[in-house]
Amino acid sequence: MTQSILVLPGDGIGPEIVAEAVRVLEVVREQDGLDYSLNEALLGGSAIDATGVPLPDETLAQAKAADAILLGAVGGPKWDALDSSIRPEKGLLGIRSQLDLFGNLRPAILYPQLAEASTLKPEVVAGLDILIVRELTGGIYFGQPRGVRTLENGERQGYNTYVYSESEIKRIARVAFESARKRGKKVCSVDKANVLEVTVLWREVVEEVAKEYPDVELSHMYVDNAAMQLVRAPKQFDVIVTGNMFGDILSDAAAMLTGSIGMLPSASLDANGKGMYEPCHGSAPDIAGQGVANPLATILSAAMMLRYSLGHTAAADKIEQAVSRVLDQGLRTADIYSEGMCKVSTKEMGDAVVAALQA
Ligand code: IPM
Ligand code: MG
Numbered sequence: 001m002t003q004s005i006l007v008l009p010g011d012g013i014g015p016e017i018v019a020e021a022v023r024v025l026e027v028v029r030e031q032d033g034l035d036y037s038l039n040e041a042l043l044g045g046s047a048i049d050a051t052g053v054p055l056p057d058e059t060l061a062q063a064k065a066a067d068a069i070l071l072g073a074v075g076g077p078k079w080d081a082l083d084s085s086i087r088p089e090k091g092l093l094g095i096r097s098q099l100d101l102f103g104n105l106r107p108a109i110l111y112p113q114l115a116e117a118s119t120l121k122p123e124v125v126a127g128l129d130i131l132i133v134r135e136l137t138g139g140i141y142f143g144q145p146r147g148v149r150t151l152e153n154g155e156r157q158g159y160n161t162y163v164y165s166e167s168e169i170k171r172i173a174r175v176a177f178e179s180a181r182k183r184g185k186k187v188c189s190v191d192k193a194n195v196l197e198v199t200v201l202w203r204e205v206v207e208e209v210a211k212e213y214p215d216v217e218l219s220h221m222y223v224d225n226a227a228m229q230l231v232r233a234p235k236q237f238d239v240i241v242t243g244n245m246f247g248d249i250l251s252d253a254a255a256m257l258t259g260s261i262g263m264l265p266s267a268s269l270d271a272n273g274k275g276m277y278e279p280c281h282g283s284a285p286d287i288a289g290q291g292v293a294n295p296l297a298t299i300l301s302a303a304m305m306l307r308y309s310l311g312h313t314a315a316a317d318k319i320e321q322a323v324s325r326v327l328d329q330g331l332r333t334a335d336i337y338s339e340g341m342c343k344v345s346t347k348e349m350g351d352a353v354v355a356a357l358q359a
Contacts, residue, residue, distance in 0.1 A: 003036040006306035011045040012283025013293035014072025016039035018296035020350030044074025044088035054091030068309035069276040073283035101268035103175040104136040110255035113327040117259025134247025173209040176241035184238030262294030265301035277301040294333035
């Protein structure tokens, strides 16, 4: 049966980088005789411009019907002044929540070819391979009540609610332990249990789940210390599991350890392995339309999609090897450029990956 992929280019550099990933998906489909369709829909600012809302009903229906989703990035200054209820980011949060994509996998891997690109000393990051498992549909991002209210004295007050239920903690903990089993067999759960009750419960529930995984070593760390340890000695980590907001922050820090956030893919999965795949970086409005963005994180996200949601492991391997080969050839977009390398555009990078696939 034909598998269906919904493509959401989004805003900023989104359409440019997604175009290269789509080309790669078309090439491996042809080469490996795979049977999937690629359809596009609107999300984020582009959807606001066309329909007035960041997540149109039609996009949501298509997303629900699809076997997997490939997303570029959403947001930009053009829509910053809008009310928070219709900002582009609401489209992204809406699709995560409506599809129950609670398990966000954000690997931070240092490509040996790019050791120079990291701002940390090579010996601190050489061989780095961390997986951040971020809870994506709960916590303070979605907790109620939330808003801005006016107090009796006329002063305004903003408020959000940080909340996790046991079942939410259990299912994300399982994702982390299962992932750790396939890698270094260590999970570090990050919380703020010295201050926040919700994370006291988080810690307790993670410990309960850990009993199902005696082969995996569990440790706990407060989030402030985790931020410090990530830049001090990042190789101590294998899998980090944490809530939505801490995961948002720590995954940007972890991404930068590798030298370029432009290289990192991510997967957001539901309980059945259906997922949305997107680069870890944002829509980079400052360089949008210039053809200089790095398409590799999106191409690698497409590979992750073939592996995790569509079951095409060989095609996924092939794409990852092709990316490694273009790095060996010295091709670099501006974000990962260092002296002596060959600077290429978004499209040239896509061309090179296609050529490596066809070689
Ligand atoms: C991310 C982004 C999003 C988030 C924004 C765009 C809503 O920063 O995917 O990390 O905070 O989750
Ligand atoms: Mg983020």
